[in-house]
Amino acid sequence: MAQATLILTMPEQLWIQQLSTAHPETTFRVQAAVPGAETGFALVRIAGSDVTAVLEAMREHDQLTELTIAQRSEREATVHFETTAPLLLFSSQESGIPIELPIEIADGEATVEVTGSRERLAELAEQLEFFGLSYRIDSVSERLHQSQLLSERQLEIVVTAVDQGYYDTPRRCSLTDLAEHLGIAKSTCSETLHRAEEAIVKRFVEDLPGLDGAESLAEQLAAN
Known part of the structure; x- marks a missing residue:
């Protein structure tokens, strides 16, 4: 499953x-939002200093009906x-x-998160256009479950390391202490932690924003 965060620019009309x-x-x-046959229904929270003016404009807009506060x-x-x-x-x-809620819209742009197969996401890109x-x-x-990123043993050791304070600053638990707590050799503990850390760090870097916005969603899905 692929997960995408999109910044949508709404049409002027x-x-x-x-x-x-x-x-x-x-x-x-x-x-909350649900589509009807030819219309859509939504529950929206509006926040800001111009709430009164916004509500008046919503009541007067011909694209909105049945407005209830x-x-x-x-x-x-x-x-x-x-x-x-x-x-x-x-x-x-x-x-x-499905569009994941909530969706935040400000100054004509909406931040949207979607998850699905690459084929479905590519279809969404076509529909947006x-x-x-x-x-x-x-x-x-x-979008990987933690069990897909780390092995069961790696996950166990990483969780124990966090619980014991191995990653605290300053450390409350040394590598030797951690290995003794787990009942394994220090070298085994070190190697398992290193492999788990490698997987976690690489996944973190891969997920950092900075993709070329000029590419379409379909192109980026194909590239990945």
């Missing part, structure tokens, strides 16, 4: 792009609404890739 760019200090956090304070509101332009939901539905949603890639990586 979309209500969320218009409102979030008009109020760039306001954040829209999508807590679930919670309200001076700088925050949670609203439920129906929209006639749920392009992100339609992209997700057509590609078979079809609906006019441009994007740049923050990261793409394989």
